[in-house]
Amino acid sequence: MQGRSSIGLGNVVGSSISNILGAFSLGLLLFPEHVVIFDRSSKIYAGALFLVTSVFTLLAYRSSLDFTGGIFFLVAFAIYLFSMGSAVYEGFLTAPQEDEDEEEGGGGNPRQADVAEVPEQVLRVTIFSSTLQVPPSESTPLLSPNPRNSTLKRRSTLINDIKENANAQDVTKYRLSYHLLMFVVGLMALSLSGYVLSHSATTLAIDFHLNGSLVGMTILAFATTLPEKLHSTLEGVRGHSGMLVATTAGSNIFLLTLCLGILFISQGEGDDSTDLGQELLGFEVWAAWACSLVLLLIVFIGGRRWMGPLLLGCYAAFIVSEFLVFRR
Secondary structure (H helix, E strand, O other), X not given: OOOOHHHHHXXXXXXXXXXXXXXXXXXXXXXXXXXXXXXXXXHHHHHHHHHHHHHHHHXXXXXXXXXXXXXXXXXXXXXXXXXXXXXXXXXXXXXXXXXXXXXXXXXXXXXXXXXXXXXXXXXXXXXXXXXXXXXXXXXXXXXXXXXXXXXHHHHHHHHHHHHHHXXXXXXXXXXXXXXXXXXXXXXXXXHHHHHHHHHHHHHHHHHOOOOHHHHHHXXXXXXXXXXXXXXXXXXXXXXXXXXXXXXXHHHHHHHHHHHHHHHHHOOOOOHHHHXXXXXXXXHHHHHHHHHHHHHHHHHHHOEEOOHHHHHHHHHHHXXXXXXXXXXX
16 A cells, blocks of 8 residues: 555455445345345355454454464465365355255155255256147147148248357357456456555545544545445345345455455564554454444344444444544
8 A cells, every 4th residue: 555554454444344334234225125035155154254354353352463464364365265165166155955854854764865865967958949849729720731831830940949049159158258358347447446546545644644544444445345335236226135245245355364464464574564453443343343243143134124224324433433533
């Protein structure tokens, strides 16, 4: 952060708070249903975030946010990537479809248990309309049409279906390449906007004689999490509760592991990294931990629409308290 590491540290912690109180709350507020039910994958993501935030809080409480702590955060990020990648590959993070009868029955029929253990095999078959045979009904004519004309008509219908299927595959490939291009363009735009925001935040901190952590915790954190707020809003309107939690938890884990690790390692061994860790206030650390706990509870008990405005009010109170009560 251009020689102002305190701004970067405040941005990381403030963004983790803003993602829950300012972004996740918008998804709950705009969710089409009054009660939001989260699947098993969402609970795993929320639990992983709570574990990471608890470790961060423990290290901050023990004044261990330094160069060694940065190495620990990078290792934790590598473990997180490997664990989540393995879970996705094994299908553990997919939505469960459990059979309640098997769970309640306990010692059922062994033949049924053997059948249940056989993995499901998905057979992908494309059925064209020309190959369907419709049984006769009251409206079916008594005399069948000319067989030759029927064969030609069925053959032309089959050719049209094959062409439509090929065109659909071409459209899918086009959409994939288009979205990949838009992803790269969006990533470059975010990188450029991040540089502009960091430069502006540094200038504001110097001109108004504000602490770097305060600026990063409030102004910069609110600005850098605008993409998360927009994404949470869209996912909430569409009713995608799983994506809503995955975006929030994934962003915070990324911030509290990789970003913190790079930030503290860049300070090197010595007093610089130790002094940087002491820039945080106990109120801010516990606020980040409390937010992860709130997210965990909401995911496990189910979300309600009224929780959205409540979380937004808590975020507004946090910003006001940073400027009026804990101004440094």
